[in-house]
């Protein structure tokens with residue numbers, strides 16, 4: 001672990017533009033893992049704890065339909081003629097074409113001679129973010145190297161694959177190491193499109209590394225949440241609850257409404273650690289029962305929850321009759337419920353879906369289960385867009401579903417976050 005003092009020096013230098021004379025944060029040794037970010041004074045719910053800006057940022061280019069996102073401002077461009085005419089292989093809008101950032105990107109990629117510069121290639125476009133590390137200052141590079149990086153067998157694959165798309169890709173070991181390191185740091189700490197980092201339903205088509213936020217450890221019930229300034233891509237981290245001085249700031253690397261087993265698997269496979277937070281140590285998830293299914297014994301009204309073992313296929317216990325069940329039938333019950341709800345969600349009629357949630361689903365899956373939360377979120381979103389006529393009860397249904405989810409959030413102990421604001425706004429509409 002790089003010492004917190006050196007990390008702080010590098011961060012303060014990088015975040016100089018924010019000129020925070022009396023920062024509410026400091027880097028320290030964490031009880032959760034390695035280094036962490038701590039409050040230096042009492043922070044009120046909603047108060048800004050820190051601002052951060054991207055050290056590296058670039059298009060995510062994960063999906064074919066986002067390859068036409070400008071490599072500087074990330075705006076989606078018209079489907080034709082969005083590639084730079086200078087032959088660098090990057091999508092660029094008319095406004096950003098003349099910007100310093102693009103001139104540097106363009107010169108770098110042009111010198112490597114993309115094989116088909118007029119074709120939008122996800123490997124080339126995705127490489128831009130780690131490749132920008134080459135043009136960083138020494139201090140910025142030191143900051144990147146001081147962040148945690150999982151240097152596993154796969155972290156070199158991205159650069160190796162992208163190299164095949166250029167005629168004169170650099171062979172200099174130092175340059176390759178910078179890009180490989182950037183990939184590993186991004187994978188351990190970065191944001192990578194909505195699918196990877198879905199704290200609060202935020203959509204972004206870029207991958208980015210926010211170096212101060214990269215020191216915030218995970219908790220499945222975080223005490224902070226983040227939003228982005230639209231024009232600058234800067235991040236603002238606020239307190240979800242009142243936080244006493246000297247407390248470690250936490251965020252969540254997973255979706256808020258994912259069950260114990262799925263969160264465990266995601267963190268183990270994508271982030272290579274096992275979470276031991278309070279929520280993960282409690283099979284009932286603080287009484288929110290997000291992972292619960294009905295007891296296998298049809299005569300028992302109890303809820304069964306997975307044992308907290310850290311195993312991907314735990315045994316399940318009924319909290320009423322205490323019957324122990326193996327994982328397979330319980331996970332099958334969960335899968336069947338997800339399948340049934342998805343079939344209704346994908347069917348065109350919102351009215352049918354609402355009826356199903358209100359009248360049928362509770363016969364086979366508890367209302368607290370995450371697949372019902374997901375379905376209710378779908379309904380709220382669709383009703384909010386008002387595209388479908390669901391009768392006079394629409395507003396009441398939306399308010400009720402919002403309240404149901406807010407109740408679950410309260411049980412989990414989740415304070416302020418973008419999701420809470422969204423639900424409260426939709427409920428009041």
Ligand SMILES: C[S@@+](CC[C@H](N)C(=O)[O-])C[C@H]1O[C@@H](n2cnc3c(N)ncnc32)[C@H](O)[C@@H]1O
Nearest residue numbers: 033034035148189214215216217218271273275
């Ligand atoms: C974004 S970094 C957080 C800062 C990191 N602790 C450091 O010293 O640089 C993410 C890494 O921190 C560790 N980490 C974060 N939250 C954790 C948790 N709840 N339990 C165990 N390890 C955690 C994992 O190794 C993870 O890959």
